[in-house]
Amino acid sequence: MVKKAKLKKDAGRRKFKMHMASKDYRHITSRIERAAKIINDGHVRQVDVVDEKEFKHSSLNRAVLANRLGFKIGKVGRRPLLKLDKTKLMKDVMRAESLSGSSMNKSKINSMATNMLNENRDANQPILSVSRTFANSFLRVNSDLSCAKPKKLDIKRMKAACQQVLNPWYDLLQYLHDTHAYVEELIFNIDETSLQLREDWNGAVIFPSDLTPGFKQTPERMANATLVLGIAADGFSIPSVILWPLANVPDELKGLIGHKYFVWANKIGWMNMETSEKYFLTVLLPAIKKRRVSIGNPNARALLLIDSHSSRAIPSVWRKFAAAKVDVLTLTPHASEIQQPLDCGVNAIFKQSYNSEYEVPNATGIVLQRKSIARALPDSIDKCLLSKGIRNSFLKAGSLTKTGPAVWRKYPVQPILPPVVQSKPPRQYNGFNFFGKVITDKSLLDSWDRFNEAKSNGSQLQKDSDQEESQGSDSEYTDQ
Structure with missing residues (x-):
């Protein structure tokens, strides 16, 4: 046989x-x-x-x-590529699209290439098509093209990027340095960065490298997990917290729980007041106290820099920080990319590493996705929390004593805005203004408590008034 x-x-x-x-x-x-x-x-x-x-x-x-x-094929059996004249035509179209304010993504490029291949096709010939990865190859071969994920034009951030907005905050920061003489080991910053869980989403667009793309893109809300990072100016890092959008921590992520990581499930996957309070009181404050002991100065004053997210509006927490001799300074609204150390390097290093480490599973399934995320996270977190990178981030943000002027002087005195700006009228903010202030200051905390009490009483009075009005209208209706 x-x-x-x-x-x-x-x-x-x-x-x-x-x-x-x-x-x-x-x-x-x-x-x-x-x-x-x-x-x-x-x-x-x-x-x-x-x-x-x-x-x-x-x-x-x-x-x-x-x-x-019926396809023509090359030496290794691949589908046809565009000829030089077609490639030049496609680049010209991309340039025109970019100048007109439109975007050209990979799907559009594949579709355009397929149409070009079939322009002179006879009716009895089969339809030609490029491969699914044609756009990636096209981008790689043509070095004069760029690929980027555009950000939505943010007028508020543009208005904040000027000396008249930044200078007062840096003056306040320097005043705190002069008054309390913080050591680098006790200057902290915490922030969150999101982990997108929809691997099929891709906001990348392709455009000629010598042009600034004129498109605008509105970011869509997607399910995400959150990584909370905490760092100190000398290169030290606090145990990281991963917030997962489920009621319970998945088994695939339990292996991350240890002395370097916490994994919490809070259903929504991002910071709210409840999660913030838990983090500040059970992770951050104990870590600061432990750090004081480790440097041999348990009574030294510490400084914490945080953004002004609504989840930070918990005055009861900041009273405990004040009692523990931790000064908490919130950042100027819409200026975190300038003032926040984590946004000046560490978060970007994490995203770059995570995106390269995370491998989308070949097979579908949430379990495989979680396993892939669990494999990618440790190395990515470790890379972004290297001591040198952390120290550079604090220097770049101007968070250390005497380093602020080198940051804010790089910006114009007045904000520079585009010639034509279509912006909505500013939204009326009804909460307590704790932005860009030392929120552990006793007088500010007292004002905050009075504000919350007045707001609570006002809400109750409004509620009682609505009930009386409702009862009155009911009685009139009955009498009639």
Whole structure:
């Protein structure tokens, strides 16, 4: 039986060689295309061609399929690419799209290339198409093109990026340094960065490198987890917290729980007041106290820099920080990219590392996705929390004593805005103004408590008034 099979293979290989040299197929210059044609004509089996070891199995499969569908193929069996004139035309179209304010994503490029391939197609010829990864190859080969994920034009951030907004905050920061002489080991910053959980989302667009893309993109709200990072100016890092959008921590992430990481489930996947209070009182404040002991000065004053997110509006927490001799300074609204150390380097390093480490599973399933995330997170967090990178982030943000002027002086005195700005009128803020202030100051905390009490009483009075009005209208209706 074995001998018979061997004889059959030998006969198939001889037959394949004969047809490859036949005048019926010699006009096909590409050898793999010639082999695919011979197989599809039924002269030999595909296994006979593979046994020759001239072609890779995967390449031969692609070539046979492409030949069967009527595609022209190259030396390794790939689908057709654009010629130089078509490539130039596509670049011209992309430039025109970018100048007009439109965006060109990878899907559009694949579609445009397919249309170009079929412009002069006869009605009896099969429809040609480029591969799904054509846009990636097109971008890689053409170095004069760029790919980026655009951010929405934020007028508030542009207005904050000027000396008249930044200077007062840096003056306040320097005043705190002069008054309390903080050591670098006790200057802290905490912030959150999101982990997108929809791996199929891609906001990248492609445009000519010499142009600033004129498109605008509104970010969509997606399910996400959150990573909370805490750092100190000397390069020290606090245990990180991963917030997962479920009622319970998934089994796949429990392996991360240890002395370097906490994994919490809070259903929404981002910081709210409840989660913030838990983090500040059970993770951050104990870490600060422990740090004081480790440097041999348990009574030293500490400084914490945080953004002005609504989840920070918990005056009861800041009273405990004040009692523990921790001064908490909130950042100027919409200026965190300038003033916050984590936003000046660490978060970007994490995102870059995480995006390269995280591998989208070949098979679908949330369990495989969680396992892949659990594999990517530790290395990515460790890379972004290297001591040198942390110290550089504090310097870049101007958070250390005497370093602020080097930051705010880089910006114009007045905000520079685009010639035509379509912005909505500012939203009326009804909460307590704790932005850009020392929120552990006793007088501010007292004012905050009075504000909350007045607001609570006002809400109750309004509620009582509404009830009386409702009861009055009911009685009038009854009398009638």
